[in-house]
Amino acid sequence: xxxxxxxxxxxxxxxxxxxxxxxxxxxxxxxxxxxxxxxxxxxxxxxxxxxxxxxxxxxxxxxxxxxxxxxxxxxxxxxxxxxxxxxxxxxxxxxxxxxxxxxxxxxxxxxxxxxxxxxxxxxxxxxxxxxxxxxxxxxxxxxxxxxxxxxxxxxxxxxxxxxxxxxxxx
Amino acid sequence: xxxxxxxxxxxxxxxxxxxxxxxxxxxxxxxxxxxxxxxxxxxxxxxxxxxxxxxxxxxxxxxxxxxxxxxxxxxxxxxxxxxxxxxxxxxxxxxxxxxxxxxxxxxxxxxxxxxxxxxxxxxxxxxxxxxxxxxxxxxxxxxxxxxxxxxxxxxxxxxxxxxxxxxxxxxxxxxxxxxxxxxxxxxxxxxxxxxxxxxxxxxxxxxxxxxxxxxxxxxxxxxxxxxxxxxxxxxxxxxxxxxxxxxxxxxxxxxxxxxxxxxxxxxxxxxxxxxxxxxxxxxxxxxxxxxxxxxxxxxxxxxxxxxxxxxxxxxxxxxxxxxxxxxxxxxxxxxxxxxxxxxxxxxxxxxxxxxxxxxxxxxxxxxxxxxxxxxxxxxxxxxxxxxxxxxxxxxxxxxxxxxxxxxxxxxxxxxxxxxxxxxxxxxxxxxxxxxxxxxxxxxxxxxxxxxxxxxxxxxxxxxxxxxxxxxxxxxxxxxxxxxxxxxxxxxxxxxxxxxxxxxxxxxxxxxxxxxxxxxxxxxxxxxxxxxxxxxxxxxxxxxxxxxxxxx
Numbered sequence: 001x002x003x004x005x006x007x008x009x010x011x012x013x014x015x016x017x018x019x020x021x022x023x024x025x026x027x028x029x030x031x032x033x034x035x036x037x038x039x040x041x042x043x044x045x046x047x048x049x050x051x052x053x054x055x056x057x058x059x060x061x062x063x064x065x066x067x068x069x070x071x072x073x074x075x076x077x078x079x080x081x082x083x084x085x086x087x088x089x090x091x092x093x094x095x096x097x098x099x100x101x102x103x104x105x106x107x108x109x110x111x112x113x114x115x116x117x118x119x120x121x122x123x124x125x126x127x128x129x130x131x132x133x134x135x136x137x138x139x140x141x142x143x144x145x146x147x148x149x150x151x152x153x154x155x156x157x158x159x160x161x162x163x164x165x166x167x168x169x170x
Numbered sequence: 171x172x173x174x175x176x177x178x179x180x181x182x183x184x185x186x187x188x189x190x191x192x193x194x195x196x197x198x199x200x201x202x203x204x205x206x207x208x209x210x211x212x213x214x215x216x217x218x219x220x221x222x223x224x225x226x227x228x229x230x231x232x233x234x235x236x237x238x239x240x241x242x243x244x245x246x247x248x249x250x251x252x253x254x255x256x257x258x259x260x261x262x263x264x265x266x267x268x269x270x271x272x273x274x275x276x277x278x279x280x281x282x283x284x285x286x287x288x289x290x291x292x293x294x295x296x297x298x299x300x301x302x303x304x305x306x307x308x309x310x311x312x313x314x315x316x317x318x319x320x321x322x323x324x325x326x327x328x329x330x331x332x333x334x335x336x337x338x339x340x341x342x343x344x345x346x347x348x349x350x351x352x353x354x355x356x357x358x359x360x361x362x363x364x365x366x367x368x369x370x371x372x373x374x375x376x377x378x379x380x381x382x383x384x385x386x387x388x389x390x391x392x393x394x395x396x397x398x399x400x401x402x403x404x405x406x407x408x409x410x411x412x413x414x415x416x417x418x419x420x421x422x423x424x425x426x427x428x429x430x431x432x433x434x435x436x437x438x439x440x441x442x443x444x445x446x447x448x449x450x451x452x453x454x455x456x457x458x459x460x461x462x463x464x465x466x467x468x469x470x471x472x473x474x475x476x477x478x479x480x481x482x483x484x485x486x487x488x489x490x491x492x493x494x495x496x497x498x499x500x501x502x503x504x505x506x507x508x509x510x511x512x513x514x515x516x517x518x519x520x521x522x523x524x525x526x527x528x529x530x531x532x533x534x535x536x537x538x539x540x541x542x543x544x545x546x547x548x549x550x551x552x553x554x555x556x557x558x559x560x561x562x563x564x565x566x567x568x569x570x571x572x573x574x575x576x577x578x579x580x581x582x583x584x585x586x587x588x589x590x591x592x593x594x595x596x597x598x599x600x601x602x603x604x605x606x607x608x609x610x611x612x613x614x615x616x617x618x619x620x621x622x623x624x625x626x627x628x629x630x631x632x633x634x635x636x637x638x639x640x641x642x643x644x645x646x647x648x649x650x651x652x653x654x655x656x657x658x659x660x661x662x663x664x665x666x667x668x669x670x671x672x673x674x675x676x677x678x679x680x681x682x683x684x685x686x687x688x689x690x691x692x693x694x695x696x697x698x699x700x701x702x703x704x705x706x707x708x709x710x711x712x713x714x715x716x717x718x719x720x721x
Binding site for chain 2 (some may be wrong): 017020021024028058059062066068069073
């Protein structure tokens, strides 16, 4: 069986409890979520949830059908991995010391990261990119001492004029 | 007109065609009950003994009629007591609107007295649920609840209404008609053509149908399909009553406690045409044999969920069959029909052996005696309700059901304690005598509703299969657990005849078929609820086509 990562975009009514309904469906039916993000859309009244999960085609189809059954879910689409812009944001706090500072700065530059906070003992880097790039940067920072970090999980949007519609539901 | 939220609820229920609600009052629905009192000439409220009984009664009402059943409970324990009933309706696709009161909005989230997050609790067992915190949305939310409950694959919807929303006032204009369901989805023409090709080339087709035939009102089309393809019919527990039991093509219920011929025919078929059925794990295939499968269902999420179909078609079942019929060939399959007759003969042989071996153990009543005697007296369109356990499977196997919506049973959830509430609901819906088959185990869970039945004067005959054990689990223990009868021997001294008498119901005890016949006649002529306690031996077992106990 082919296990792939799938990324789906879900347009939902922006009502209280909708995140519970969507995440609850995954838990209840035994599907695992890699990451889930939610935010506003261009249309008031709708939110967009991006979910990444691993599975085969069968699991993917079951997830889509179960999501489509939820009353607050308006549209679900699997995003084409070859034709989708996928981004994740990382904030990472690294130990700052004269001995390592220059190496960190070099990595920051090469990864097109940004230092957004600087103190004598710690610095915070901000990095956006695909998950693999974020993973690579974190790996690189480990020897310098990661004090804390958080990442947003991915947001994703298809290239070209293919859109998840929110307006047609209004 | 500007009226209170409580009155909006009652007016909206009436607007939606609801004439009977089942419930139990409490502090956070006292305003709603006040309005029910004031409108008592337009909407009837039936007070149950327990909220679970109210939920099952609303379920029984809905299954008996196809209408949306409505139950009402207060916040906290009232609401949680509904949960088993709601889950029962969810698993069996029964349209239900459950209304719960809640603490005022300002107290929500503070663990107030009798506060519970019933929205969170019922999320996994409802089609959808709502909390109404703004009175302006109250009427339309209730309308949405009815719409969702009856659309597509039906199911329960819960509406939680905090007390301050019930007392607030807002404008209300009644609508002239109840809400209509969302438009149905219709099967794609291409897929129907492919289905016709598969059907036309099958040599051993078998039709396996479920409750979707009943809720989709497709019995006629189903029989026409069977006739045209010359195929035998078998069904899930939920499909029972969709076709008359004496239809010559009907082999009965399938699955682990199904009929042998139905199970064997499906196991030998080269094509299974599954209609309005969800391939629950109780529905068994023979070892290793995987036929081709066409699966048609209104719920897309059921397609390829439990069993992968060669052709999965989403759509309204009645429409799909209506459009399929003209494009399939009229055929005769003499070899397959002959084989089906052989399977029927083997089934008869097995059951005759079983009757000789198990019947009348210890001089007590056999399940066959009980069901045969009662069905001989009950009218053909009598609604038959069961609880859950051996008696349920015996009824499913043996009772001659003939008309859709005459068999009410908890299939998916298997809820012991379902029967009394459901029977009261079915009687209230039809005004006719209902028969409940129950066991002493199940009856122990719902006999409190005898109080309701007597208070309502419910025409109801309760037939208790009293074997002193939790028989379904016991027979599994006998087969798979070395007869370790852990916690299944009841050892109770309950006298159901006296219990019924204490509740104010008629009652009697039957130890022989003759006694039962006399009592059943008395019960059917009785004005109100009558309980018949039937002595059954604890070693009577439900047959299964998966194992042969007979030879």
